[in-house]
Amino acid sequence: MPTRYVLKIPCPISGCSGQSKLSQWVCARDNGTMYVDEDGYLSCYSNNHRAKIIYWRFDCGERGSGSKHNYERYQSADLEGFSHAMAIGLPHLKEAGAVWVTKLIQSVENQFVNGDY
Ligand SMILES: [Zn+2]
Ligand SMILES: [Zn+2]
Known part of the structure; x- marks a missing residue:
């Protein structure tokens, strides 16, 4: 079973003003x-x-001129955007450890490069 931690990252959408602040996310x-x-x-x-x-x-949740959610609220992340978000968020996830973090980064890269399998 994988180990999960609370997702605490800034907005993973490239170019969004929310990229600069750490957020907690809800379903x-x-x-x-x-x-x-x-x-x-x-x-x-x-x-x-x-x-x-x-x-x-x-x-x-950002709105206004710097937001990427003004026309279509929900946006898909790309690898660059999600990697940026992880680079900011992961240092706050001290309990996860290096092995977990390395595996997550590999999993994410694999998804965006190779698609779904
Ligand atoms: Zn955003
Ligand atoms: Zn849910």
Whole structure:
């Protein structure tokens, strides 16, 4: 079983003003806190909604000229955006450890480069 930790990252959408501030994320379906595991899946508290990162869409709540969510609220992350978000968020995840972090980074890269398998 993968180990999951609370997802605490800035907005993973490239170019969004929310990229500069750390956020906690909730599931749009049931408002549950979002978690991330080393296999590259996001899941909400209930675990009823769990999917690879490439399938999730994100809304950091920022609005206005710097926001990427003004026309379409929920946006898919790309590798650059999600890597940037992880670079800021992962140092705050001290309990995860280097092995977990390395595996997550590999899983995420694999998803964006190779798609879903
Ligand atoms: Zn959910
Ligand atoms: Zn955003």
